[in-house]
Amino acid sequence: MDTANQLLRHFPVWAVYLLGTLPAFWLFYLGLTGGLGVEPIKALEYEYGELALQLMVLTLSISPMRRLLGLNLMKFRRSIGLLCFFYVSCHLLVWLVLDVQILGQILADIAKRPYITIGMGGFVLMLPLALTSNNFSVRRLGRAWPRLHKLTYAAGLLGALHYVMLVKGFQIEPLFYLGAVVVLLALRLPAAQFQKRQSAPRASGRA
Amino acid sequence: MARRWTNDLTLADATPEAAFWNRRQIMAGLAGSGLAAALGGQAYAEEALEPNTWEEVTNYCNFYEFGTGKGDPPKYADLMTTKPWSVKVDGLVDKPGDYSFEQILGEMTLEERIYRFRCVEAWSMVVPWQGFELADLLDMAGVQKGAKYVAFETLYRPSEMPGTAYKVLDWPYREGLRLDEAMNPLTMMATGIFGKPLPNQNGAPLRLVVPWKYGFKSIKSVVRITLTDQEPPTSWNMANGREYGFYSNVNPDVSHPRWSQASERRIGGGLFAKRQPTLMFNGYGKEVAALYDGMDLAKHF
Numbered sequence: 272m273d274t275a276n277q278l279l280r281h282f283p284v285w286a287v288y289l290l291g292t293l294p295a296f297w298l299f300y301l302g303l304t305g306g307l308g309v310e311p312i313k314a315l316e317y318e319y320g321e322l323a324l325q326l327m328v329l330t331l332s333i334s335p336m337r338r339l340l341g342l343n344l345m346k347f348r349r350s351i352g353l354l355c356f357f358y359v360s361c362h363l364l365v366w367l368v369l370d371v372q373i374l375g376q377i378l379a380d381i382a383k384r385p386y387i388t389i390g391m392g393g394f395v396l397m398l399p400l401a402l403t404s405n406n407f408s409v410r411r412l413g414r415a416w417p418r419l420h421k422l423t424y425a426a427g428l429l430g431a432l433h434y435v436m437l438v439k440g441f442q443i444e445p446l447f448y449l450g451a452v453v454v455l456l457a458l459r460l461p462a463a464q465f466q467k468r469q470s471a472p473r474a475s476g477r478a
Numbered sequence: 479m480a481r482r483w484t485n486d487l488t489l490a491d492a493t494p495e496a497a498f499w500n501r502r503q504i505m506a507g508l509a510g511s512g513l514a515a516a517l518g519g520q521a522y523a524e525e526a527l528e529p530n531t532w533e534e535v536t537n538y539c540n541f542y543e544f545g546t547g548k549g550d551p552p553k554y555a556d557l558m559t560t561k562p563w564s565v566k567v568d569g570l571v572d573k574p575g576d577y578s579f580e581q582i583l584g585e586m587t588l589e590e591r592i593y594r595f596r597c598v599e600a601w602s603m604v605v606p607w608q609g610f611e612l613a614d615l616l617d618m619a620g621v622q623k624g625a626k627y628v629a630f631e632t633l634y635r636p637s638e639m640p641g642t643a644y645k646v647l648d649w650p651y652r653e654g655l656r657l658d659e660a661m662n663p664l665t666m667m668a669t670g671i672f673g674k675p676l677p678n679q680n681g682a683p684l685r686l687v688v689p690w691k692y693g694f695k696s697i698k699s700v701v702r703i704t705l706t707d708q709e710p711p712t713s714w715n716m717a718n719g720r721e722y723g724f725y726s727n728v729n730p731d732v733s734h735p736r737w738s739q740a741s742e743r744r745i746g747g748g749l750f751a752k753r754q755p756t757l758m759f760n761g762y763g764k765e766v767a768a769l770y771d772g773m774d775l776a777k778h779f
Contacts, residue, residue, distance in 0.1 A: 303748075372752065372753055439546075
């Protein structure tokens with residue numbers, strides 16, 4: 272594990288941003304050129320949404336992985352979180368601009384369809400997280416910053432719930448994501464005590 | 479029922495496919511302009527039905543027995559054995575029994591019908607089907623007086639259907655129609671598309687097509703047809719009765735609880751396809767609206 276951490280320390284954060292955003296462009300290109308099948312709009316919406324969920328699960332797993340496995344990905348937590356927000360935004364944009372298209376119907380859907388209300392709720396919760404994912408905000412908000420960023424837990428739950436609610440019939444995959452989020456949040460329950468002892472020497476609350 | 483028609487020769491044998499469709503479009507265009515002229519300058523002419531492509535029709539379908547993804551049926555449906563095939567016809571009929579697919583084809587006259595197809599998921603296609611009217615098949619079996627409904631079942635063969643490993647629905651897939659809906663001339667049993675036998679993912683070797691209802695009513699790979707005096711249970715209604723009614727007529731005014739049905743997207747328009755308004759009864763109101771006279775279609779959705 273130490274060698275893994277050593278190697279990770281040398282991996283630059285900018286590369287995470289670069290590699291992380293590439294699939295968005297690649298998928299869009301595939302959609303334009305027929306690589307996503309004969310209904311590229313739904314396919315693109317789905318791919319972006321699923322990537323966002325995967326990144327959310329990854330973000331939520333970073334602190335449990337450090338605590339339980341000793342694997343330290345803290346350096347990348349902010350970039351992974353922001354990439355998650357990026358894919359949620361792409362997913363939302365495809366839905367707004369390419370899928371529903373009609374403003375009246377968009378507003379009606381947000382108000383009337385619970386799975387869309389919940390998805391939008393998750394997006395709204397992520398806005399302050401994305402806006403404060405920078406060093407200035409961390410310094411400025413001080414002790415409020417980690418409290419604010421606990422919103423991630425709620426956003427993760429809403430995102431996974433959104434997927435469970437939108438599928439037809441009984442399907443396994445969305446339940447898998449919801450299960451992962453619930454387990455990762457549950458792992459944090461006993462951790463509260465543990466972290467208190469650790470918090471003193473921590474230099475900054477970077478994430 | 480006059481003559482035997484086999485699917486060995488396809489329309490493509492007589493006319494190159496491209497020329498065939500061009501000719502069709504020209505004729506549809508002429509009909510449209512004639513109509514426009516007849517209406518004396520009225521700015522409305524019925525849009526000609528231009529079929530989707532073979533690629534689109536065979537690569538974008540729901541057949542949950544092979545998986546819930548749109549790509550699963552084209553990938554896995556070939557696992558399904560369709561020869562031999564027989565349809566059990568039972569219930570309130572004079573001549574119940576197992577009818578082989580060949581036996582049925584021998585009794586029916588196949589014809590071509592180009593129908594709009596509207597999925598409950600708010601996408602649509604235009605499909606050139608070959609098949610026969612369901613009424614002809616029911617007449618062959620002899621519908622008894624007390625019959626009021628027709629129930630259908632899809633093949634359920636887990637060894638050839640990877641999607642049935644999950645209880646996405648209560649297998650086998652079941653659908654049903656009221657007898658008068660089943661006897662309507664628009665209701666057909668399809669055995670082919672584009673002049674070729676049905677590919678497995680589209681419901682080989684024979685399936686129901688009810689063009690004024692959401693696509694899931696048009697049950698695929700039918701192995702059983704039962705005439706009953708009671709409304710039969712249907713798969714999606716059993717899975718979620720709040721979202722999927724027994725009738726499931728295409729109706730832009732009645733939303734699915736999770737999405738609007740007011741508009742739809744024609745498959746094939748690419749990444750920037752526009753939505754188009756959904757038509758009541760999928761545009762077949764003239765032929766079928768009378769079936770529902772006096773019914774509250776918001777209640778009987």
